[in-house]
Each structure stands twice: as C-alpha cells, then as structure tokens.
Amino acid sequence: MTTILKQEKDLISRQSAILEAGFELFAENGFAATRLEDVAARAGVAKGTLYLYFDNKEELFKRVVENTLILNIAPIEAKLEQHQGPVLPLLEDVFGHIGEMLSKSRIGTFPKIILAEANNFPELAKYYCDNVILRIQGFFTKIIEKGIATGEFRKVDPEASARILMAPFLMLALINQTPVIRDGIGLDPKAHIKAARDILISGLKA
Amino acid sequence: MTTILKQEKDLISRQSAILEAGFELFAENGFAATRLEDVAARAGVAKGTLYLYFDNKEELFKRVVENTLILNIAPIEAKLEQHQGPVLPLLEDVFGHIGEMLSKSRIGTFPKIILAEANNFPELAKYYCDNVILRIQGFFTKIIEKGIATGEFRKVDPEASARILMAPFLMLALINQTPVIRDGIGLDPKAHIKAARDILISGLKA
C-alpha cells in the first residue's frame, strides 16, 4: 500500500510538474512561442512523456488554464453569502484580499494569457469569461446592490460599477506579470490597491 | 514628374497597406500566429514584396506598433497646459474624449498587443511604456496635483491615483478588442465610461 501511495503521488506530482511548467512558459511566452520541448525540460520529463498526460499542445494549454482557475473565487463568494450587516467593511476586506492574491500568487497571469489568445482559443476565453470574470463581476454587483439597499452607497448602476471596481485589479494583474512595464511605470502593488480602495469606496459612498 | 510623384505615392501607399494589414492581423492573432503570407495577401502584395519594405517579421511588427503609436496624446496634453481654473471640468471632458477614442478607433488594440508580446519584445514594451503609458500617467498625475492644489480634490497619492483613473480605460481597451469576452460580459462602452467618470470623480472630490 505504501507503494501504491507512492506511485499515486508520483503520478500526481508528475502531472502537476507538467502543468506547472506549462503554466510558467505559456505565461512567459504565450501559446505559440512556447515549445513543448521546453515544457518537458522544465518539468523534468522527456518530450514524449507529455503525451501520456495530455493529448496535444492545445489540450495542455487548456488544462493549464482550467487547472489553475479552480481558484479562490469560491471562498470569496462564500464570505458574501455568510455576510450580515453593512457591506462596506466586507468590500474593504475583499480589496485587501484580492490585492494580496494578485501580488503574491501568479494567478494574475491568466487574464494576460486569456486575452492574448482569446481569438485563437475562443472556447477557452468563453470558459474563463463564464467561470471567472462573470463570477467576480456578480460578486461585486451583489455587494453594490446590498450597499445601495442599506443606504451605504449612492444609487449607481450596479453592474457597470462592478466593472469599475474590477478595473484596478485587472490592471494590477496584467502589469504585475509584465516586468518591463511594471518597473517602467513604477507600479507598487500595495500602493495601487490602497489608492483603488480609497478612491473607489469614496466614490461609491452615499 | 507626375509619374515620379505617382510612383512615390504608390510606394508610400504600398508600405502603408502592409503596415495596415500587419496591424489588423497582429491585433487579431498575436505575433506568432500571424502568417506573413496572410499579411501580404491582405495588403494585396506578394510575399516577397514584404521584404522590400521590412527586414523580417520582427521588424514589421515593431514598425506596425511604432507607426500607429504616434497617437493623439499631444493635443490632450496641450489642453492641460493651456488650462486655467478648476480641473474638474477638464477631467470630465477628458473622460469622454478618451472613452470615445477607445470605442471608435482601433487604438485600443495596442495595450493588448504590447502586453501579450512584452516578454518577447521588451524594447518595444519599453518604448510603449515611455511614450504612451507614462505620458498618460503623467497627464493624469498633473491633473490630480492641480486639483489638490485648488482644493477640488482630497489629498491623495497623485501618481497611484492616476493609475486608478487609467484602469477603466485599460479595461475598456482590452475587452473591446476581444469580442468573445466583450459580448460575454455584456460590456457597453458608454455605460462603462459613464460609471467610471461618476465613481472616480466622486471618489477624488474633496
């Protein structure tokens, strides 16, 4: 049984290693400019091994995206579900939460990959749209609606405003994954999130 | 002489046609997925002709970007230079101005191209950063500083806040060039700009 467990672990870690390697290289170079040979090398396996886990390059790409997309949206949504009382503290909390996530994990790479390849992989873009963007947008929309209901916020268009709340996060995600530009404009994630929270929440308040 | 002029004009228009075609295809498919054969076809020339005007694919890409980048930042900057009195009306005006530009012209394609290929073309990204992003950022920074000076705005971090002002524009630019996503989330450019102006300006006001 120990052996079985070990094998299982090996299998999982090997697949993970490939997904991980694929993630890094796709994020760095885009889909086309990424060579499977390099993915294999970074994962520490042979070229042919990739095909034991993935049908082809496209499928690997999709799985890389999907795999990482089972992201921390659910826990955030849960917070809102359980939440009682004024939404302002929740919103402030969420700003910090997402901001930190985008600064530290590499989850912010995805918007970039998806946007870059959206025309070449429309189904993938749709998938991302439905499972990530729309869920986040829905989350913010509900917060705004609640805030309007409790009188905390002015009467704004909840959905359009939700997208305005999301914009600084998108910007952070994109630019933080692009060193040349991030360093070029001197963007500091913490200050960025702080300014976003400050201005946007002030702008919503009644 | 007429002939010479005509020839010259032909030369110019041929080069333009290539740049134009390259722009459209690079914007649609990214750098790698764009085939020079298709660029040539769309420009109405033969494949070999491209090489009479451009050294290679990379150079064509750079020239496409550089060529179209001489965008209308200057007039906007000029407005600020000449401007007297309260900055709020100017800022409101600028919101509409940029919003319209991004909705109608294809200038919004660039952020997407640049971000997608920033790691493969760092000099290009740097160039774009210096000549476009930083200038726009500087523009907004100055407006905020002036607004703080006139007492119109709260005391915020001008540069970080400038980036928050830019975020919805970046979002609009990116998503508007990506039909799958634009339609997927139901983004309406006008409503988007309206909400941005509303929330951000309220958020800045003293």
Next chain:
Amino acid sequence: MTTILKQEKDLISRQSAILEAGFELFAENGFAATRLEDVAARAGVAKGTLYLYFDNKEELFKRVVENTLILNIAPIEAKLEQHQGPVLPLLEDVFGHIGEMLSKSRIGTFPKIILAEANNFPELAKYYCDNVILRIQGFFTKIIEKGIATGEFRKVDPEASARILMAPFLMLALINQTPVIRDGIGLDPKAHIKAARDILISGLKA
C-alpha cells in the same frame, strides 16, 4: 512567351519529377516506409517543395496512383470496339500486348501497392477497382461473350472466366516487381505469357 512556355514546362516537369520519385519509392517500400525526405531528394527538390504541389503524404500517394492509372486501358478497349470478325486473334494479340506492358513499364507495380494498402486507403482501392480492374474485367468478359456468340469458345461463365484470364497477368505484375521472388522461382515474363496464352485460349476454345 518563350519564357512562359519554359516556366510551364518547369512546373510540369517538377510535378512529374515528384510523382515519379514518389512512384518509385512507394512501389519499393510501401506507403508508410517511404519518407517524404527521400521522395524530395530523389525528385531533386527540397522537402518543403513537395507541399507546393501536394497537400500531404496521403494526397501525394493518391495522386501517384491516379496519375499513372490513366494508363493504356483506353487504347485496348478501343481495339475491341473497332474489332470485327473472330475474337480469337484479338485475344491473342491482347495477351502479347498486356504481357509486354507489364514486363517493360512499371505499371505492374500498382496492383502490389494497392493491395498492400487497400485496408489503409479504402477509397483508393475502390478507385483502382472501378477504374482499372473492373474495366479490364469488362474487356475480357466482352471478348468471351463475343467468342461464345461466334462459336469460337465453349459456353463458359464469361465473368468468372474473365478473371481466370486476368490471373496470370496479376501474377506477372506482382512477381515481376518483386525481384527476390521473381528470381527465386525463375519466372520469365515471355515464357509466362506464352504459357498463359497457350493454356487459357486452348481451354476456352470450343
């Protein structure tokens, strides 16, 4: 116009060279064991050049087959059409004709290729079946029917007998293209055809 003619000739000869090279190698090694690189080398062109003339390996294979199949069936059929009087001399003539063709040209390679790849290329086999085998079979069937009508031949099953007439030709075609076996069994094409004519015609005679 001289130039145009020359170019046209070049194009034709290049395509022919590829078909020729493909023919030889496919005949020698079969479909799978033939490398396009070798086809290109034998045709005196680069690997990529093949793709200017053929979509892919399969298509090249089919074209090789089809191309050579516009063979000398038509002229033989014509003979029968024009023929008057007793069919025996015609049949004897045809034996010599086909025998010579199979001995000298490499047209006899096809049955072997087709049979070997029939399961991998069923449409091709069907094509060959309809356009070659059935036409030859029809030709012999008609001769036998005529011969029965004129009283030259016994009353035999015309179609089944036609296939018996064809059998020695098939054998010759297959074995003559397979040196190991041809030499191994000491098959001499002329003697083979002579014996076939002798026995089969005697066997049909009334």
Next chain:
Amino acid sequence: MTTILKQEKDLISRQSAILEAGFELFAENGFAATRLEDVAARAGVAKGTLYLYFDNKEELFKRVVENTLILNIAPIEAKLEQHQGPVLPLLEDVFGHIGEMLSKSRIGTFPKIILAEANNFPELAKYYCDNVILRIQGFFTKIIEKGIATGEFRKVDPEASARILMAPFLMLALINQTPVIRDGIGLDPKAHIKAARDILISGLKA
C-alpha cells in the same frame, strides 16, 4: 507439477496469443502500420510483455510469418507421391482442396503480407519462396510432367504451365483478403475455382 505444467501451458498460450494477434494485425494493416501496442492489447498482454517473447517488431513479424507457414503442403505432396494412374482426377481434386483452403482458412493472407513487405524483408520473402511457392510449383510441375507422360496432357512447358495453374489461386488468396476489392469486383470463391478448373484443365488436355 500440475502448476509447472499449467505455467508452461500459460507460456505457450501467451506466445501463441501474441503471434495470433500479430498475424491478424499485420495481415490487416501491413508491417509499418501495425502498432505493437495494438498487438499487445489484442493478445491481452502488456506492451512490455512482447519483449519477453520477441526481440523486436521485425522479429515478431518474421516469427508470425514463419510460425503460420508450416502449412499443409506436405499432405498434398504425399498424395502425389502415392498416386498411381491418371493424374487428371488428382488435379481436379487438388483444385477443390486448395480452393477450399484459401476460402476458409486465413492462410491466403500470406502472399499478401509477403509481397507487400518483400523488399523490406528479403530473407523472409526468400524463405517463403523456397518453402512454399517453390514446393507448390514443384507439385504442379510434377503433375503436369506425369500427365504429359501418360498422354493425358499436351506437351507444354511444365514449369511455366505450373505457374499458370497457380495464378488463379494467388488471385483468390490476395483478393479474398481484401474486402474492398473482393466486394468491388464481385468475386465468388466457388465460382472462381470452378472456372479455373474448367478452363485450365481443358487447356492442358491433349
């Protein structure tokens, strides 16, 4: 000991299963297009197991051929040896015998395999030539010689005529293993053999 016997039997049956599976797939797809993975699957063993019984793909192929080649020529030869009196009845008998064998068993697959791969496996072809073709040819040659001696047959070239006798069998073997063509030309084995016997024996008779 029962166990040992069982193991031994398992070994034998496993090897047989592989040879069997190989036979079917090689016959269907040819050498190159047959994947060892499929052979293993059809034999109900793992891919690696093949290599416990065979050095490599080529060797498996040869063994598949050799293994099944020990066909029933001997009993037929014996008949001739013991035979006394007129050969005509024997020849007629043999026609039915071989015809039935080719229609029912899969022994007719071999000519196709051998011919298709003769250039890639010359020793195999030689082996088949010496042990099968030449023996059958010798058998028919002797019958014809005897028949000439007894005055039953005309004075023909015995060896060349032997090959003419063999031709319809070869044709049947090849085409019967190739459904597309067999169905395409509407070949019926029984009628084919009947016509062959009829015409060829008539053709030989004095």
Next chain:
DNA sequence: AATGAATGAGCCTTCATTCAT
C-alpha cells in the same frame, strides 16, 4: 521594383523500445 516558387530549419507528434517496480 515585384513576384512567388523554392528552401530548410524548427516544432509537434508518434511509437518502438527500455526499465524500475
């Protein structure tokens, strides 16, 4: 200057073979 046929390096993918378990 313009063409487009030709080139060949490069990459994805397959599959015979190996080897740790």
Next chain:
DNA sequence: AATGAATGAAGGCTCATTCAT
C-alpha cells in the same frame, strides 16, 4: 514473469526567408 510509465529518435508539416525571373 509481467507491467506500463518513460524515453527519445524519427518523420510529417509549417512558414519565415531567399532568389531567380
């Protein structure tokens, strides 16, 4: 002995680039 995951050489195909016309 048996397994099947892993390997990597080999080959089909694409497309940026060249060059004869």
